[in-house]
Amino acid sequence: MVVVSFPDPTLRDAVGEVPGVESVLWDPAGEAAPDPRIEVVVAPYLGAAEALSAVEQLEGCRLVQLQSAGFDGVLEAVPESVAVANAAGVYDAATAELAVGMAIASLRGIPQAVRAGDEQRWASLGQRPSLADRRVLIVGYGSVGSAIARRLVPFEVSLTAVASRPRAGDGTVAEVRGVDELPGLLPAHDVVIVITPLNDATRHLVDEAFLSAMPDGALLINVARGPVADTDALVRHAGRLRLALDVTDPEPLPDGHALWGAPDVLITPHAGGNTTALLPRMAALLRDQLSLLAAGEQPRHLVRPIVKT
Template sequence: MVLVTLPGQEWVDAVGPVPGLELGVWDLSEPHPRAKEVRVVVPPYLGAGPRLPVLSTLPDLDLVQLLTAGYDGVPDLLPPGARLANAAGVHDASTAELAVALTLASLRDVPDFVVAQREHRWLPTTMHPALADKRVLVVGYGSIGRAIAARLTPFEVTVTAVASRARAGDELVRSVHGVDELPDLLPQHDVVILIVPLSEVTAGLVDDAFLAAMPDGSLLVNVARGGVVDTDALVRHARAGRIRAALDVTDPEPLPEDHPLWDLPGVLITPHVGGASSAFTPRATRLLREQLGAYAAGLPLRNLVHP
């Protein structure tokens, strides 16, 4: 029997028996007592980062199946020969929902209404920006980017998609633009939604020049990774009243309590909760059942990102 570890008993119960595999519980907080036997590890979804170095103590580790879509830094922690798969697809619904929610909340000034409610103040009726008729640029057109575009379309918006390179479109967009076209695209859009992975190419992608190319009063929504945005540049543009921002991720993260982003007008912050919804567990369970079943049968695996 091949030993597979899952992060909790609830996951063992949910995934159920898989012929040929022994499912055990391990949250990576301590060295595994049967380290030489562990072949497959599913780390916890939340709080796993500081625990991942223990993976290097597993001499015959074959596969790490993450429950996150992001995997930056994880390959460096694996023993030689180990494979890594992410959870692409699992977080599409949750993250896309939050991207749209942040966009709507920011445009319609919902944070101001929340503050007024706490203070028992009835604000005067004024006109607020609508999502309808906006030109929305989705930067990163993988599975989550497509899920965002699909949810935006009924709001009567114009959606433009950007990926690492130009390619043909799909049922949602006529074509997908390359990232090299951003300087021409940014001035033409009212909302920019970021959903790119963090890599050497995308780190600091949203710099001073990127923000300067966005129209005055436009909205930046980041549901990607904090490091995609140059925080200092964003602070300057937001403080000047040029750019609004709705951020589920920040750099640094967690955001220190004295950071200027907290108090800037037009900035809405949520604490990296894009994938943390009730939609996560059933989708993650389906992925694990399929992946472990394929592993046991010697079939091709999904979402391999390393090597």
């Protein structure tokens, strides 16, 4: 029997009974572990990195299962002997929806129309750029990046994909270019969507040089992590470029910050994955992971492998 802790009853009940698994409730952010037999810890949805140092008290813990795709700060918090798996795939559809929605909203001037409507004014938007015929560059071509690309195809865009290293295409894009090609690619694209993980290589990837290489009027969409972009550089280029940001640095973005009032900036409060699709997809992933563990098999989506004993 594999003993698994869930951070809240809603998630536990959504997962339901899994043969070979015993569930307990434990939020590592707030209390001592209720059962020393816990082998698998399902992390809280928010604040996982801050909470998971409590795993140290569980001598038999062998896996932390995250509820996020990103895992920045988690590997440093969790003991090195404990494996870590992320929630790859759970957020693909929701994040891709938001990225496409932000592209349409920003290009077509929907934020300006909403603001005018709040003032009960009819304000012409003039001729706005369409999403059709735009040259779109996706920076970070993992599962979410490819989900964004698939959703963009029906909008009749031209797609270019970039990842950490070049590789063959996947049926949606002919090839995947390497990140070292960005300086030459950025000037040739109208929309740049950033969906990279946050690590040492991507922190402030979107910097002064990156933004300066984008042509006037181009749109930058960040649905990755706030620190992937240099906030000061974003402020300097707001207005010359259109910005659509689901994530910021710092986060939450303070009241009165320069980005709030900057021209052609659309900000959503890190809402990419939080939709009605979240709970059922998270529950399905957990059922799959726990079934594998109960059968003595390796779980999927490991970002730190299980230590052989």
